[in-house]
Amino acid sequence: MTGELSPIDRAKFVAAKQAAGFVEDGMKVGLGTGSTAAWLVRCLAERMEEEGIRFRGVPTSTRTADLARELGIEVISLDEAKWLDLTIDGADEFDKDLNLIKGGGGALLQEKIVATASDQMVVIADAAKEVQTLGNFPLPIEVIPFGWQTSQSLVEETLVSMDVMGRKSTLRMNGAKPFVTDEGNHILDLHLGRIGNARQLALVLNQIPGVVENGLFIDICDRVVIGFADGKVETRDINAGTVTTDQMLFEESDNLFKDLGD
Structure with missing residues (x-):
């Protein structure tokens, strides 16, 4: 099934799968909006099925909420959660300081509220989203x-x-x-x-x-997970000042790839 994915979707998938591993049992997690975030929701649903982890998700848009519920993820509001352990979301651009442009999907207000109500924000992106200076993306x-x-x-x-x-x-x-x-x-x-x-x-x-x-998301993002089409994943932690690289193997997964509409 992964062989049918475009190079950009492969990159988004490996970034999302890597970031899904940051979610621990019992967490309250902000769920972003957009095509990369949709991969994340699917990867988290797969972890629930295969590993039995349980967490509660706070979506940043109605379409993310709909997808999460469809895949069996418990959805709560930010008012119910009060504060989140982690938010994972995509970005339209990011620079070396992990400042972002977001909102290509139109959910920037909820995304910023949820991200700032979290202990950590992790951005998942393909390598093309990295820029030297923000602003090329509207x-x-x-x-x-x-x-x-x-x-x-x-x-x-x-x-x-x-x-x-x-x-x-x-x-x-x-x-x-x-x-x-x-x-x-x-x-x-x-x-x-x-x-x-x-x-x-x-x-x-x-x-x-x-x-x-x-x-503009300034001083909000803590880590960025960058996916590449060949399965390489790079994780940069702005607070720890570390950069780690992993190689992910593609595997078949009917549950993960069914009914893709992103």
Whole structure:
């Protein structure tokens, strides 16, 4: 079955499988959103079936919650959990300091709330997500629908004084209608090209009326697990200052690969 996967999906799979091993019995775990995070949920469900571990998951979107329930994972809300042992999620970009751009899937608000309510955040990604400088991937910001065009204008005016390459922003669409987040908001994608000072930009954007949250995750990620198409997995721990490398063998798994829709 793994032979049918594309190289990018192989990389996502091995990263997710490695990170799934960080989950211990009895933990409360934040479950991310996106294609790589979907691999994680499947790997965790497989561990439950094969090893008998039990944990409770706090999903960062309705689609992650639906997948987790479908695979038999106990789902609870963040209010029920209060605090999490671990959150595992994907990223659209990460740099050497493990600062991130997230929100390509539109769940950045819940993702940031869950990640910051955790003892540790682990990012799982394929090697293509690593960049020297954040900003090539459009930076998502969540804005309330009321006066979103005014918010957009204020954002673009603010970007004039920021250390960025571009200042164009676009409303994210879902077909002919604006994309709507789980909280009923819209997403503006900022096409910046390069972000010279991500920390400053994250602080400034959140001061603009109408902006709920931005997709810059600064000083939140503790470890990144990077998958490669040949099965190599590299784990970087920003706190311990360590880099470890493992080689993962691909195995057939009907449970893991059935009904793939990601």
